[in-house]
Amino acid sequence: MTRVVIVDDQALIRQGIGGLLAVAGIEVVGEAGDGSAAIGIILDACPDVVLLDMRMPQYDGVWTLQELQRRDIDVPVLVLTTFDDDVLVLDALRAGARGYLLKDVTLDQLTSAVQILADGGTLIAPALTDRMLRALRSGPSPAGSDAPPAQRLTDREREVLRLVASGYANREVAEALFLAEGTVKNHLSAILTKLGARDRTNAVLRALHEGLLS
CATH class of the missing domain: 1.10.10.10 (Winged helix-like DNA-binding domain superfamily/Winged helix DNA-binding domain)
Known part of the structure; x- marks a missing residue:
């Protein structure tokens, strides 16, 4: 069974995503409300994938990704957020995220993405690819x-x-x-x-x- 940690500042979102993933056969082994709390939970739980929100008070998604890199914690991170800002997407990928999805995905799309990352793959929401490419070419x-x-x-x-x-x-x-x-x-x-x-x-x-x- 694939094991995940959910990092999101909204408890209701964490519980909702966790319940849906459980139905799909994915085990939630930890939750955190910001990046600072997430680091310790990730170290303790050793998940296969981390689901990470980007906009959180104090210690946000980019900080979390950078801290994972600084500590040499090699865990696949799938950003799951409502924000599709080009700069935010690039910041997340440059900081080490292996996937980026928006929260309007279906359960099947989310579980598929989790499994892809758990198997060593990468995934970026198709709707973001063209805009990301334009941003990369201009930066x-x-x-x-x-x-x-x-x-x-x-x-x-x-x-x-x-x-x-x-x-x-x-x-x-x-x-x-x-x-x-x-x-x-x-x-x-x-x-x-x-x-x-x-x-x-x-x-x-x-x-x-x-x-x-x-």
């Missing part, structure tokens, strides 16, 4: 201002990265492209090196910024 490289220019990706590496950008886990990429999972991991390692990216999400952002997925 600095998400890999950092000192990142080297992206090296040319092979056709196969582009295929792998396109599927990763669509939320596929390694196993699903392997099945879609009729490859061994180890081969997919090798391609991803090469992609990260060529793009100067620290992880899968950052690689997708860098590739979108460079126009490599068009």
